[in-house]
Amino acid sequence: MDNSPTGGQVGPPSDCPLVGVVATYLPRLSEFAFEPGLVAEVDQHAAAVRDALLPGPRRSAAGPVRAGAAVSTPVRREDLSDYVLGFTDWLTETGWTEPVGHDFATLRLTAVCWLVREYDLLSP
Known part of the structure; x- marks a missing residue:
């Protein structure tokens, strides 16, 4: 019997919504080199x-997020997965389709990829 906190699971489950978002939007991070304003957005x-994910006490202990800066309070995979499920459900309900370029949704999903990378949320 496995009593580990992850139940013996290594890495994210195959149905983790972060996997699909990262596969689709992580390549957009490479656009940082060509669009300096994109980094700020x-x-x-x-x-x-x-x-949205961190309660007040956890957030205040960690300070603000800045691209490339280490943060003491990590975002948890489970919390970000729940956020992504809600966000993508909302996009589906509104009939959103991915545009050429960047809109609110593509920027938000690209930011999710940045958080996944920064906090190494898809590693075992």
């Missing part, structure tokens, strides 16, 4: 997502 979205 994604950074703002990452901070908004993090603020």
